[in-house]
Amino acid sequence: MEILKVEELKMHFPVYGGIFYRQIARVFAVDGVSFSIEAGKTLGLVGESGCGKSTIGRALLRLYEPTAGRISFEGKDITHLSGSSLRELRSDMQMIFQDPFESLNPRHTVGSILEEPFQIHRWGTPLERRQEVLRLLDRVGMPADSVHKYPHEFSGGQRQRIGIARAIALKPKLIICDEAVSALDVSIQSQILNLLVELQQEMGMAYLFIAHDLSVIRHVSDQIAVMYLGRIVEIAERDSLYKNPLHPYTQALIASIPVPDPRRRKTFTPLQGEVPSPLNPPPFCHFVERCAYAQAVCSQQTPQLSSIDGSDPSHRVACHFAGRLSHK
Amino acid sequence: MPVFNFNPLTLNKIKRFKSIRRGYYSFIIFTLLVLLSCAAEMLVNSRALVVAYQGQWYFPTYGDIIPGTQLGFEYEYETNYRVLKKRLQGSDSGFVLLPPIPYNPYETDLKNNQFPPFPPSFEDQHYLGTDTIGRDVAARLVYGFRTAIFFSLILLVVSYLIGVSIGAAMGYFGGLFDLLFQRIIEIWSNIPFLYVIMIVSSIMIPNFYTLIAIILVFGWIQMTWYMRTVTYKEKAREYVMAARALGASHKRVIFNHILPNTISIIVTFIPFSIANGIIALTSLDYLGFGLPAPTPSWGELLSQGSNNLESVWIVSSVIVAMTVILVMVTFIGEAIREAFDPKKHTTYE
Numbered sequence: 001m002e003i004l005k006v007e008e009l010k011m012h013f014p015v016y017g018g019i020f021y022r023q024i025a026r027v028f029a030v031d032g033v034s035f036s037i038e039a040g041k042t043l044g045l046v047g048e049s050g051c052g053k054s055t056i057g058r059a060l061l062r063l064y065e066p067t068a069g070r071i072s073f074e075g076k077d078i079t080h081l082s083g084s085s086l087r088e089l090r091s092d093m094q095m096i097f098q099d100p101f102e103s104l105n106p107r108h109t110v111g112s113i114l115e116e117p118f119q120i121h122r123w124g125t126p127l128e129r130r131q132e133v134l135r136l137l138d139r140v141g142m143p144a145d146s147v148h149k150y151p152h153e154f155s156g157g158q159r160q161r162i163g164i165a166r167a168i169a170l171k172p173k174l175i176i177c178d179e180a181v182s183a184l185d186v187s188i189q190s191q192i193l194n195l196l197v198e199l200q201q202e203m204g205m206a207y208l209f210i211a212h213d214l215s216v217i218r219h220v221s222d223q224i225a226v227m228y229l230g231r232i233v234e235i236a237e238r239d240s241l242y243k244n245p246l247h248p249y250t251q252a253l254i255a256s257i258p259v260p261d262p263r264r265r266k267t268f269t270p271l272q273g274e275v276p277s278p279l280n281p282p283p284f285c286h287f288v289e290r291c292a293y294a295q296a297v298c299s300q301q302t303p304q305l306s307s308i309d310g311s312d313p314s315h316r317v318a319c320h321f322a323g324r325l326s327h328k
Numbered sequence: 329m330p331v332f333n334f335n336p337l338t339l340n341k342i343k344r345f346k347s348i349r350r351g352y353y354s355f356i357i358f359t360l361l362v363l364l365s366c367a368a369e370m371l372v373n374s375r376a377l378v379v380a381y382q383g384q385w386y387f388p389t390y391g392d393i394i395p396g397t398q399l400g401f402e403y404e405y406e407t408n409y410r411v412l413k414k415r416l417q418g419s420d421s422g423f424v425l426l427p428p429i430p431y432n433p434y435e436t437d438l439k440n441n442q443f444p445p446f447p448p449s450f451e452d453q454h455y456l457g458t459d460t461i462g463r464d465v466a467a468r469l470v471y472g473f474r475t476a477i478f479f480s481l482i483l484l485v486v487s488y489l490i491g492v493s494i495g496a497a498m499g500y501f502g503g504l505f506d507l508l509f510q511r512i513i514e515i516w517s518n519i520p521f522l523y524v525i526m527i528v529s530s531i532m533i534p535n536f537y538t539l540i541a542i543i544l545v546f547g548w549i550q551m552t553w554y555m556r557t558v559t560y561k562e563k564a565r566e567y568v569m570a571a572r573a574l575g576a577s578h579k580r581v582i583f584n585h586i587l588p589n590t591i592s593i594i595v596t597f598i599p600f601s602i603a604n605g606i607i608a609l610t611s612l613d614y615l616g617f618g619l620p621a622p623t624p625s626w627g628e629l630l631s632q633g634s635n636n637l638e639s640v641w642i643v644s645s646v647i648v649a650m651t652v653i654l655v656m657v658t659f660i661g662e663a664i665r666e667a668f669d670p671k672k673h674t675t676y677e
Binding site for chain 1: 335336337507565566567569570571572573574575576577580584585588589
């Protein structure tokens with residue numbers, strides 16, 4: 001069952017300037033993105049910095065107002081919810097933030113941070129809330145005496161556990177993990193990833209897992225979407241994507257994963273150039289400037305996200321030459 | 329759970345404030361002075377603290393007027409306790425305990441065949457002399473201090489309430505609201521403050537509260553800028569987004585999340601605002617646009633003193649008092665700024 005469905009989501013940010021403070025440009029942060037997430041499954045969203053991954057996460061939670069498109073949660077259109085129905089939605093959809101140093105208010109104790117979701121949603125009596133807070137702390141593997149401490153008294157991994165406890169407090173059906181482990185040491189990363197996987201099995205939540213680290217994404221995802229400059233260029237089941245990447249960008253990304261084998265020599269050519277500015281992206285295929293296979297058609301037509309003939313229909317790619325590219 | 333569950337960071341700041349001796353002692357002395365000035369009636373007053381007269385006890389300090397007839401005089405107006413004390417000396421029908429400075433700031437103490445101001449005299453208990461119409465300088469200093477300090481405290485509280493809420497709203501909501509208020513403030517802060525005061529006081533005689541209101545009209549601006557900036561900064565941090573994601577209302581985000589994180593900015597500015605309040609009132613009084621006569625005030629003493637430089641005790645005592653108070657407040661301010669310096673300990677660590 002689809003829990004979340006996103007259709008042609010666009011998120012443009014206006015840029016103001018000049019004497020009269022008029023809109024002089026737009027940042028095309030997210031430019032027509034469609035995908036869906038199954039209940040209890042994980043969709044990994046991967047891409048370079050600034051490609052719009054986090055913007056999607058925030059737009060889904062309605063922290064930003066989408067410019068265009070449609071978001072539906074459990075079959076209900078939530079694109080323009082407001083007021084109390086928006087608040088209700090937020091108990092079903094939560095977020096884990098990238099930076100555990102920033103996402104916890106330094107002036108609040110851990111107890112009051114974890115109690116806040118219950119206060120906002122008017123859940124339970126003060127005593128019940130406190131018991132629930134202790135239960136949450138225990139669930140994420142934190143000692144009960146953390147309640148009276150402040151975030152800065154904990155390490156990064158512990159703080160991220162607190163962030164996770166806050167996100168699962170209201171038993172949401174979907175959690176958006178916005179680079180949830182990127183700020184942590186590798187050894188801590190695996191602990192947190194395992195905790196997230198355990199919680200998913202226990203509570204049956206779906207995850208939208210945003211990351212730039214392909215090995216992390218591979219560890220947790222059922223399905224993976226690759227983003228480039230505001231668009232999804234390829235979306236597939238995990239194994240299908242890693243075994244048979246179809247988009248030249250995905251191929252380059254996967255080829256760049258380091259292999260722990262000193263005898264293997266580098267065989268791929270790294271991507272040339274920089275990501276173009278989202279203020280002024282190439283008009284058709286966004287990847288055209290850096291693509292080794294680009295031809296005239298790439299700057300004349302926008303490639304659509306579709307499956308290629310004779311292969312898995314769930315594996316979709318936005319490239320004019322998908323399936324016809326051989327690994328050089 | 330302890331009652332005062334201070335954030336360890338806050339405790340750290342308090343500890344560092346205490347370690348800055350100059351500021352910490354200034355803070356203690358200043359607080360003591362403010363508290364003592366609340367009880368000024370018991371220290372500086374023409375009414376006696378305790379009177380025992382013909383077996384009866386009287387405590388005139390805070391009560392109604394005790395007419396002279398009740399204590400053995402022929403007049404119906406308030407008893408002159410200094411005379412009473414002299415009369416009862418040596419007799420066994422009672423005694424009088426006077427405050428250390430037995431004059432109130434309004435009464436004139438005149439002498440035969442002499443014109444005030446009178447120089448300081450321990451014999452008359454005019455420790456700092458009298459002013460040009462014979463009122464005790466020390467009494468006027470003490471009551472003037474009380475007026476000035478409560479003036480600036482009230483001004484501080486109200487102007488911070490307005491400035492902090494408008495500034496926080498500007499920073500938090502941004503956009504058109506912010507733009508509009510920025511322009512309003514820019515225009516507003518260009519109105520010459522002194523002219524407005526002069527115009528207002530030529531129409532009506534300002535009292536304590538109208539004077540606060542007039543200064544307030546222009547005084548809220550300063551805090552607004554700082555609050556706007558710091559709210560902009562805090563708003564962009566992820567904990568605010570996390571609270572929004574939980575469904576927290578704007579009110580909750582502003583009051584529970586952003587304001588506690590801006591408190592160090594507010595606290596840092598408080599001593600300097602107090603000093604500014606004292607200076608504002610004193611200079612208005614000095615120019616004659618302040619509180620109406622005969623309210624005891626430092627500005628009025630200062631103008632008397634500078635017009636009568638030969639009576640050096642008037643001008644010197646008020647200048648010494650002002651300097652001491654302002655230096656203390658500045659020391660406190662410095663120490664707080666030092667203790668709250670975000671470079672010393674950061675919550676981002």
